Amino acid sequence: MAVTTTGLIRHFRTKKTTVEAVRGVDMDIGDGELVALLGPNGAGKSTLFRMLTTLLPPTAGTATVAGRDIIRDPDGVRARIGYVGQNHSAGDNFRVRDELVTQGRSHGMTRVEATRRADEVLDLLGLRPLAKRTPNTLSGGQRRRVDIAMGLVHRPALLLLDEPSTGLDPHSRAEVWEHILRLREELAMTLVLSTHYLEEADRMAERVVIIDHGLVIADGTADRLRKDLAGDRIALTLESKADMARIAGPFEAHGDTVHIRVPDAAAALPRHLRELDAAGVKVVAAQALRPTLDDVFLALTGRSIQEAA
Amino acid sequence: MKFLRDTMTVFSREATPALRDPVSLVFAMGQPLLFLLLFGSLLDTSTGTGTWQWFVPGILVMMCLVGPMGAGHSLLVELTGGSMERMMVTPLNRTAMLVGRNLKETITLVVQAVLIVAVAMTLGFRLYPGGVLAGLLMLTVFGVGLSSLSFVLALRSQPSGALFWVVTQTLMFPLTLLSGVLLPLEQGPAWLRAVGAVNPVSYIVDAQRALFAGRFDDTSVLHGGLVAVAVALIGLVVGTRSMRRGVTTGA
Ligand SMILES: Nc1ncnc2c1ncn2[C@@H]1O[C@H](COP(=O)(O)OP(=O)(O)OP(=O)(O)O)[C@@H](O)[C@H]1O
Ligand SMILES: [Mg+2]
Numbered sequence: 080m081a082v083t084t085t086g087l088i089r090h091f092r093t094k095k096t097t098v099e100a101v102r103g104v105d106m107d108i109g110d111g112e113l114v115a116l117l118g119p120n121g122a123g124k125s126t127l128f129r130m131l132t133t134l135l136p137p138t139a140g141t142a143t144v145a146g147r148d149i150i151r152d153p154d155g156v157r158a159r160i161g162y163v164g165q166n167h168s169a170g171d172n173f174r175v176r177d178e179l180v181t182q183g184r185s186h187g188m189t190r191v192e193a194t195r196r197a198d199e200v201l202d203l204l205g206l207r208p209l210a211k212r213t214p215n216t217l218s219g220g221q222r223r224r225v226d227i228a229m230g231l232v233h234r235p236a237l238l239l240l241d242e243p244s245t246g247l248d249p250h251s252r253a254e255v256w257e258h259i260l261r262l263r264e265e266l267a268m269t270l271v272l273s274t275h276y277l278e279e280a281d282r283m284a285e286r287v288v289i290i291d292h293g294l295v296i297a298d299g300t301a302d303r304l305r306k307d308l309a310g311d312r313i314a315l316t317l318e319s320k321a322d323m324a325r326i327a328g329p330f331e332a333h334g335d336t337v338h339i340r341v342p343d344a345a346a347a348l349p350r351h352l353r354e355l356d357a358a359g360v361k362v363v364a365a366q367a368l369r370p371t372l373d374d375v376f377l378a379l380t381g382r383s384i385q386e387a388a
Numbered sequence: 389m390k391f392l393r394d395t396m397t398v399f400s401r402e403a404t405p406a407l408r409d410p411v412s413l414v415f416a417m418g419q420p421l422l423f424l425l426l427f428g429s430l431l432d433t434s435t436g437t438g439t440w441q442w443f444v445p446g447i448l449v450m451m452c453l454v455g456p457m458g459a460g461h462s463l464l465v466e467l468t469g470g471s472m473e474r475m476m477v478t479p480l481n482r483t484a485m486l487v488g489r490n491l492k493e494t495i496t497l498v499v500q501a502v503l504i505v506a507v508a509m510t511l512g513f514r515l516y517p518g519g520v521l522a523g524l525l526m527l528t529v530f531g532v533g534l535s536s537l538s539f540v541l542a543l544r545s546q547p548s549g550a551l552f553w554v555v556t557q558t559l560m561f562p563l564t565l566l567s568g569v570l571l572p573l574e575q576g577p578a579w580l581r582a583v584g585a586v587n588p589v590s591y592i593v594d595a596q597r598a599l600f601a602g603r604f605d606d607t608s609v610l611h612g613g614l615v616a617v618a619v620a621l622i623g624l625v626v627g628t629r630s631m632r633r634g635v636t637t638g639a
Contacts, residue, residue: 132477154479162477166470172405178471184397185478187390229474 081237081269082108082131086140089126100126102293103140108271110236113263115284116273117372119384123293124273125165128241132162145237158186161230161238165245167222168229169214175225176201176210179232186233193232200228203265204258220251224258231262238262240272244279252276256283277372277384289376296379301372308378309370311344313351318361325360336364344368394481398488403495420451420500421507427570428511440513445523445596446569448501449589452531453564457556459493460538464549467542482631486624490535494528501527516602522609523599530592530616536623543630567593591615 089101101123108114116124129135131144133153141148147155169178176197183193201207204224214222223243230238243259244252260283263270274280280287281301289297289304297304316336317323323330323337330337341347344367355362376384406413428443466472475485501524509515538556545551566573566580567589573581584590595612603609 134473134476157477157479160477162474164470164473164477166473168470168474170466170471171469173401174405174408177401177404181397181401182474182478185394185475185480187393187479226470 080107080143080146081110081112082106082142082144082271084131084140084142087127087130087137087142088139089123089130089135090138099293101130101137104290104293104295106288106295106298108269110269111267112286113270113284114272114286114288115280116271116288116290117275117277117280117376117384118273118290119275119382122290124290125241126293127290128162128164128239128273131156132160132239133157145235158233159235159237161233161235163226163230163238163240163243165241167214168226169222171215172213174211174213175206175217175228178214178225179228182229182232188233196232196234200231203231203262204228218251219247220254223247223251223255227255227258227262231266234266235268237269237271240270242273242275244274244276252279259283275384277376281372287372289372289379291376291380297375304372304375305370309374311341311347311370312338312368313341313344313348314338314364314366314368315351315355315362316364318363322360325358326355338368391481391484394484395488395491397480398485399491402489402492417496417500417503420447420504423447424504424507428508440508440511441601442572442597444504444508444513445600446593447504448523448527449567449593449596450564450569451500452497452527452592453534453560453589455493455497456531456534456538457560459489459535460542460552460556463489463539464542464545464552467546468549483624483628486536486539486627486631489539490532493535494531497527497531498524516600519599519602519604522604523596526592526595526599526613526616529620533616533619533621533623536627537619540623540627540630543633563587563589566590569593588615588619 084104084106087101087104087106088099091098091100104127116127118124126135130137131142131149133149133156136150141150143149144156145159147159149156169175173181179197179200180190180193183196184190188196198207198210201210204227206221206224206228209217209221209225214225217225227240227243230240240259244255247255256279259270259272262268272284285300287297287299287301287304288295297308299307314333314336320335323332326337326339328339330339332338339347339351348365348367352362352365373384376382406416424444424447427447428440463472505513505515505520541552541555542549562583565571566583567587568574568584569589573584573590576584591608591611592615593612594608595606595610598604598606598608598612
C-alpha cells in the first residue's frame with residue numbers, strides 16, 4: 080500500500096471557533112494507482128496532503144505513507160515521497176537548476192549525483208532551456224513544471240500533487256497533464272493529486288475520491304460513480320409543449336425540453352423515439368446525456384461543485 | 389556528519405545567488421562603507437580624530453542588527469511562498485536549516501566588518517588586533533542569536549506575516565537609537581540613560597567600544613559577552629523548537 084489512513088482527523092483552532100478541516104478519513108491507495116482527490120474549495124484536500132507529507136500532525140488518527148508511519152517516522156516518509164504543494168516549490172530568487180540540485184542534496188545525494196539528476200529531470204519535463212532562469216521570470220505553466228520537477232529529483236515511488244493545474248490556462252493545463260501522465264508511464268509511480276476541475280478528474284484519473292467538508296463521500300472509477308450515483312438521462316425537445324402530458328413515466332421539464340432518467344442513454348433514446356412516434360408526438364431534438372462528475376457531486380450533496388465553495 | 393552536510397546544503401543554497409551576481413555582491417558588501425564615509429566625515433569635524441574609535445564599533449553593531457532582520461524577512465518570503473514547505477518535506481535536519489541560514493549572515497557580517505575596519509584605518513582608526521578580533525567574535529555570537537530570533541518571529545507570523553513587521557518596526561528603532569550606537573547617551577537626560585541601561589544592545593555597544601580601544605579588562609566587555617551568549621542560546625533553542633514544529637502554525 081502506498082497510503083493507508085485510519086480515522087484521520089485535523090482540527091484548527093482559531094480565535095473563537097474550531098474548524099474541522101478533515102473529519103475522519105479512511106483511505107487505502109495501492110502501489111501504482113493514479114488517484115484524483117476531487118472537492119470544492121475548503122473541502123480539506125490540502126489539509127489531508129499536509130498530514131500525509133508530515134507538515135501537519137493529525138489531531139487524531141494514523142496514516143502510513145510509503146510504508147512509514149507519519150508520526151513515528153516522519154523522516155522515513157520524507158525520504159520516500161515527492162510533494163508538489165499548492166504553492167510554488169522553488170524560491171523566487173534561485174536559479175531553477177540550483178534549486179533542483181539543492182533538493183537532491185537535501186535528500187542526501189552528493190553534489191555530483193544531484194547535479195546529474197537535476198539535468199535528468201530538467202530534460203524529462205522539457206525545462207532544459209530554462210535551467211538558468213529564476214522562477215519569477217517563468218510563465219505559470221513553466222513554473223508549475225518546475226514544481227513537479229522538484230518533486231521528482233530523488234526518484235520517489237509516490238508523488239503527491241496538490242492542485243498541480245489550478246490557475247493555469249487550458250493550454251498549460253493540458254501540458255502539465257501530459258507530463259504527469261508520461262511520468263506515470265515511464266517511472267511507474269503512484270500518483271495522488273487533488274483538483275477541483277471535474278473534467279480533469281474524469282478524463283485523467285482511474286480512481287476518483289470525492290471529498291466534501293472533510294469527509295470522503297464517494298470513491299471509485301469515474302464511470303462507476305456516474306453509474307451508481309447519477310445515471311444517464313435523455314433530453315427530448317417536443318414540438319408542442321402540450322404533448323408532455325403524453326410521456327409515460329416520470330420526467331423533469333426544462334423549458335420545452337424534458338429530461339428522463341434512464342439506466343443507459345444510448346439504448347433508451349431510440350426506444351423512446353419509437354414510442355413517441357407511434358403515439359403521434361413530434362420530437363424536434365433528441366440527445367443522450369451522460370452525467371458529469373458534477374452531477375455525481377450534485378446527487379451526493381445537493382450542491383454543484385463549482386458553487387459549493 | 390549528516391548535520392554538517394545539511395548545514396552546508398542550506399548555506400550553499402543561500403549563498404549561491406549572491407555569488408552568481410558579483411556586482412550586487414560588491415554593492416551590498418560596500419554599502420556600509422558609504423555610510424561610514426558620509427556619516428563619519430560629519431562627526432570628524434565636531435569631535436576630532438578619536439571619533440573613528442567610537443564610530444566604527446557603532447556601525448558594526450548597527451549592521452549586526454540590520455542583517456538578521458533581513459534574514460528573517462527572506463525566510464518570511466519563503467514561508468509565504470511554498471519553498472520552505474517543500475524543504476520541510478525533505479529529511480533535511482531542522483537545526484541545520486537554522487544554522488545554514490545563520491552561517492550566511494555571519495559570513496556577510498564578518499566580511500563587511502573587515503572592509504570597514506580596513507577603510508577606517510586609512511582614515512585614522514587605530515587598530516587593536518586582539519580587541520577587534522574579540523569584538524567580531526562577540527558580534528558573531530550576538531548576530532547568530534538575533535538571526536535565530538528573527539527566524540522564530542517569521543515562523544510565528546504565519547500565515548499573514550503581519551506580526552513580523554509590527555514587531556521589527558516597533559523594536560528596531562528604540563533598540564538602535566537607545567543603545568548609543570550613533571549618538572552618545574551619556575550626555576542625554578536621565579530617563580534616556582535609564583532606558584539605555586535596560587536595552588541589551590547598549591551592553592554590546594559599550595563592550596565593542598571598549599574592545600576596539602584595546603581595553604579587555606573593562607567590565608563592559610564581560611557584560612556584553614554575557615548578553616551576546618544569552619541571546620545566542622535563547623535564539624538557538626527557541627529557533628530549533630520552532631523549526632521542528634514546522635511551517636504550519638494553527639494549533
Ligand atoms: N492553518 C489554518 N488555520 C485555520 N483554518 C485552516 C487552516 N488551514 C486550513 N484551514 C481551514 O480548513 C478547511 C480546509 O482547508 P483546505 O486548505 O484543506 O481546503 P482545500 O480542499 O485544500 O481547499 P482549496 O481547494 O481551496 O485549496 C478550510 O475551511 C480552511 O479555512
Ligand atoms: Mg488546497
